[in-house]
Amino acid sequence: MRPSTTLASEPGAGAAHLKSRFLDGLPPDDLKLVLAAARQRHFLPNSVVVNQGHPADHLFLLTRGRARFFFNTPEGKKMILLWLTPGEIFGGMALLSIPSPYLVSTETLKDSSTLVWDRATLRNLAVRYPRLLENALLIASDYMAWYLADHAALISQTARQRLARTLVCLAETIGNKSSEGFEFDATNEELAGAANVTPFTASRLLSEWQKNRAVIKRRGKILLRSPERLFLHTA
Numbered sequence: 549m550r551p552s553t554t555l556a557s558e559p560g561a562g563a564a565h566l567k568s569r570f571l572d573g574l575p576p577d578d579l580k581l582v583l584a585a586a587r588q589r590h591f592l593p594n595s596v597v598v599n600q601g602h603p604a605d606h607l608f609l610l611t612r613g614r615a616r617f618f619f620n621t622p623e624g625k626k627m628i629l630l631w632l633t634p635g636e637i638f639g640g641m642a643l644l645s646i647p648s649p650y651l652v653s654t655e656t657l658k659d660s661s662t663l664v665w666d667r668a669t670l671r672n673l674a675v676r677y678p679r680l681l682e683n684a685l686l687i688a689s690d691y692m693a694w695y696l697a698d699h700a701a702l703i704s705q706t707a708r709q710r711l712a713r714t715l716v717c718l719a720e721t722i723g724n725k726s727s728e729g730f731e732f733d734a735t736n737e738e739l740a741g742a743a744n745v746t747p748f749t750a751s752r753l754l755s756e757w758q759k760n761r762a763v764i765k766r767r768g769k770i771l772l773r774s775p776e777r778l779f780l781h782t783a
Contacts, residue, residue: 604641613660
């Protein structure tokens with residue numbers, strides 16, 4: 549993984565820190581100026597912070613909570629994309645020199661806090677500190693790599709393989725590690741959307757994986773115990 553700049557997640561947070569690739573490589577004095585130019589905003593769970601198609605006039609850095617990208621198709625289907633954890637940015641289209649719309653929407657999944665830069669301020673900072681643009685390009689490259697892997701899985705993998713891949717990815721991204729495995733929040737519908745399978749298929753496979761103890765579902769959470777068992781078929 550690439551090294552990331554560490555910063556306090558909230559003013560006065562003391563020992564609470566998070567890492568942000570967007571701010572990686574900035575000298576301490578420059579980092580202070582960049583952070584001072586941001587505003588803080590708080591969002592309740594299930595708030596749509598950014599809407600696809602709207603003018604990209606702000607960039608957000610998640611400092612607390614959880615969020616995710618999603619895309620609404622012309623037919624009205626909600627496609628769930630990447631989950632975001634503290635340190636990640638969204639609204640990166642605001643960095644472009646030509647005013648552009650947001651490509652995807654972003655919603656919070658938990659009570660969340662962000663640092664926010666308006667487009668004019670952001671553009672001025674990018675001119676003064678080119679490292680911000682370089683970091684944003686690296687992040688965009690990672691998003692493209694994720695998209696290619698997801699698209700390849702859609703056309704070359706089975707529903708079982710796609711859902712298994714989604715479980716492993718979420719466990720690594722938002723899971724809390726314990727002696728039993730990795731636990732994370734996700735509904736059957738959310739997993740189905742992320743894996744491009746039907747809710748019925750997701751429910752059937754999860755029931756199968758509960759029987760072979762690959763996963764355990766409890767209190768709205770999923771515990772991934774044994775990733776290798778996700779690929780085993782039961783009789």
